[in-house]
Amino acid sequence: MGRLAGYDYRKCTKKFKKLGFEFDRHARGSHEIWWNPKTRARTTIPNHPGDIPEGTMKAILRQSRIDVEMFLKT
DSSP: OOTTTTOBHHHHHHHHHHTTOEEEEEOSTTEEEEEETTTTEEEEEEOOSSBOOHHHHHHHHHHHTOOHHHHHHO
16 A cells, blocks of 8 residues: 555545645546646546545546645645
8 A cells, every 4th residue: 555545535625625626517427527726727536435546546646736745745
């Protein structure tokens, strides 16, 4: 297990809210689009039961232009 393991939808969105993101709209299936008006970054977060896989978390952070260290500190 790496540093990005163990994050479910609720933990992930709580951290994204602290980083300035807000819910924008629903996407296909059980996914959501989150938007940061300050940085104008947009990312898709899956709303599935259970933990988000580490590779998916890395992709979400890359898409939202958030450094892993910054995410872990919040």
